[in-house]
Amino acid sequence: MEGAGTEADTADGDARIVAAVLAGDDGASNELFARHAPMVFRVARRVSGDAALAEDLVQDVFVRVFECLPNFRGDSRFTTWLYRVAVTTCLNGVRRPRRIRRVEVSIEDRTLSRGAEREPLVLRMALSKAIDDLPPSLRLPLVLFALEGLSHREVAGALGISEGASRRRVSEARALLRSALDLDPREGGSDGQ
């Protein structure tokens, strides 16, 4: 996760680039794309469950971003606004009747034994698949909070839900993940929130 100083620098940089894009600077639009395409790809990949489709969705998101940029008022950080556009565009994108293939982060060819002796790689793949299997209402808050490092306030802003709902959904998602990975809940503490 980025530090506070870095976040401030990033926000300043974003504001400068957005102003340049709105002034018609082509180089700035490329810079904006290069700067945020990885984040948009991660969101698209987690929403769609398909890396190839996610690449298409990245383009869709930036089409939308450049369409809507004149309406960005700067009330929130640019990245919060971008998360909101990315999530909405990707959800609409996967609802369209195009072929959607879930990428199976399959572990069928590997031995998955339960317990502490499982390899970290296998556990990571199993967790990644378990996240993809969560229902979207739980998956998106978890992805934004736990993987993207947003605060509950930012998650709430990006998804159009309350902060309380964000906390509850992340907590519920974590419980499902613990259960999917067979991590013993009796040893559990708080949800790290």
Next chain:
Amino acid sequence: MDSDSRLDRLLEEVARHDRLESERIARRLRPDTRARPQPDRMLSSASTAVPASARTAGKRVTRGLGALAAALLIGLAIGRWSAGSRTPAPPVPPIAVEQLRAAAPMPLWLPVEEVRDRGTSLLVAVREGPTHTAEVEARARDLLWATRRLLDAPAAVDPEQLALLAELEWILVRLAELGPDADPGDVAATRASIQSRDLIGRLHRIEAGPGAGE
């Protein structure tokens, strides 16, 4: 370590892996022509800031320019028409109907052959190559596109072929996602999948050519 700490650690691992993967993929992504600022939209939003009187004056100028352009176009069209009536048009070659008929099945069966040959060659390279390479990844991505096009095409109506193509697609996705710095265990698992599904042998047995898949 309690279950929450283990989950946190694993989530950090997933986040780190996702970041590395997304940065690798985003490096080769370029904004397509649609994903650029639309000057007309920018202008339309900017026009709201222009005073109404100025907008009206602008409209008058635009209308005048439009009328001038229309007059020029009509003049050009009349000129071309009168020139055309004096010069005989070049002879149009007769349409080779037989040739068109022969070519018609091409789009249906050519990709099957293409996917079969390129797929076999790629899977043999993966089976026999010492490590996973960036070249394999690039070839898998290219072939993935052709395979998906074929899956969406009417040629792929044979259910057996469809099943094979879907399996091939799945393997190609894995190969494309492994990346050059893939874990050797993942590479081995992918190779084992290719072997256990007999993908190479089944691809060999695909019949392509006119009539295949009809």
